[in-house]
Amino acid sequence: MSLSGARAFDWSTLPAAYPAQYERLNESYGQVYTAAAERLVTVAGIGRGSTVVDVGAGSGFSAEIIARAIGRPGNLLAVDPSVAMLDRARERIYPCSIFFRAGRASDVHSIAASNGFSGCDAVLSSFTYYYTFHNRRSLHRAVHGILKPGGKWAFNLTKYLGALRIAGKVYNEFGDVYVDHLKSIAARHGIRHGDRNEEESDQFADTDWEVSELLAAGFTDIEVEAWALPMTPSAAFRFTLDGFYSHGSRVTFLPALMDLPIGNRIEIMREALTECSKELDSYPRPHIANLVAMRP
Numbered sequence: 001m002s003l004s005g006a007r008a009f010d011w012s013t014l015p016a017a018y019p020a021q022y023e024r025l026n027e028s029y030g031q032v033y034t035a036a037a038e039r040l041v042t043v044a045g046i047g048r049g050s051t052v053v054d055v056g057a058g059s060g061f062s063a064e065i066i067a068r069a070i071g072r073p074g075n076l077l078a079v080d081p082s083v084a085m086l087d088r089a090r091e092r093i094y095p096c097s098i099f100f101r102a103g104r105a106s107d108v109h110s111i112a113a114s115n116g117f118s119g120c121d122a123v124l125s126s127f128t129y130y131y132t133f134h135n136r137r138s139l140h141r142a143v144h145g146i147l148k149p150g151g152k153w154a155f156n157l158t159k160y161l162g163a164l165r166i167a168g169k170v171y172n173e174f175g176d177v178y179v180d181h182l183k184s185i186a187a188r189h190g191i192r193h194g195d196r197n198e199e200e201s202d203q204f205a206d207t208d209w210e211v212s213e214l215l216a217a218g219f220t221d222i223e224v225e226a227w228a229l230p231m232t233p234s235a236a237f238r239f240t241l242d243g244f245y246s247h248g249s250r251v252t253f254l255p256a257l258m259d260l261p262i263g264n265r266i267e268i269m270r271e272a273l274t275e276c277s278k279e280l281d282s283y284p285r286p287h288i289a290n291l292v293a294m295r296p
């Protein structure tokens with residue numbers, strides 16, 4: 001599988017101004033990052049004195065939540081490829097011992113080993129797993145390799161703009177409403193929209209796939225839950241457009257739009273959203289999936 005647009009995006013070069021924008025997103029959209037991390041910490045049972053690795057720690061929202069749970073006797077390793085995000089993360093106050101390291105999910109095994117985190121109690125990754133799609137099999141194996149027996153791997157599958165099957169039930173059925181409007185707006189702008197990028201829309205569509213990958217990597221006691229985002233469907237689209245999409249980080253729903261400069265592309269996507277917001281909000285809130293697995 002190849003997702004050239006997403007793969008080409010280099011997270012290590014996020015602009016210095018991005019962390020502030022990222023924090024405004026959290027503020028404007030129901031503290032979504034904070035709430036998601038809180039839920040993962042709870043379902044993973046991360047408690048006082050634990051040793052934890054945060055993969056894709058970003059500007060520190062998830063690290064802060066973990067730090068509060070593990071407290072003074074705890075140890076936390078925060079890993080992220082973006083120096084700008086890590087610089088912001090360093091400014092926070094954490095009530096535990098914490099190390100910040102620049103690196104990607106694919107480096108997590110060596111970073112954990114060289115910083116004394118082999119045999120840790122938990123590895124958590126909030127709102128980041130999606131960006132590791134190209135090597136998630138090796139990520140599961142790497143995480144398995146650094147956990148102690150009984151240790152937990154907790155992450156969320158943040159596909160919330162299109163159908164997602166969680167334990168057999170389908171969530172987020174409003175995705176096609178938006179894509180249909182986007183297609184007609186694109187046509188009005190004289191853009192031959194082509195088809196939706198199926199490669200992208202099929203990504204992470206079913207948590208059963210993830211469960212089988214976790215089992216293959218040697219995990220047991222896998223739990224999957226549906227978790228509702230603190231926002232309506234139309235707000236979820238706005239959240240995405242205001243966030244990483246504005247930095248060209250993702251393949252959009254229609255490949256033809258990717259040929260346009262980012263500003264024009266986002267304008268068309270906003271136009272479609274204005275047109276169908278009411279219809280989108282007749283659907284239930286978007287859900288993501290939380291997964292927790294144990295190394296036996």
Ligand SMILES: C[S@@+](CC[C@H](N)C(=O)[O-])C[C@H]1O[C@@H](n2cnc3c(N)ncnc32)[C@H](O)[C@@H]1O
Binds near residue numbers: 012
């Ligand atoms: C949406 S933020 C989540 C940050 C943090 N976990 C939180 O809850 O606020 C996603 C983060 O993933 C990081 N990221 C992107 N690709 C990554 C990769 N391959 N490995 C690890 N982190 C990655 C980005 O730099 C960004 O800081």
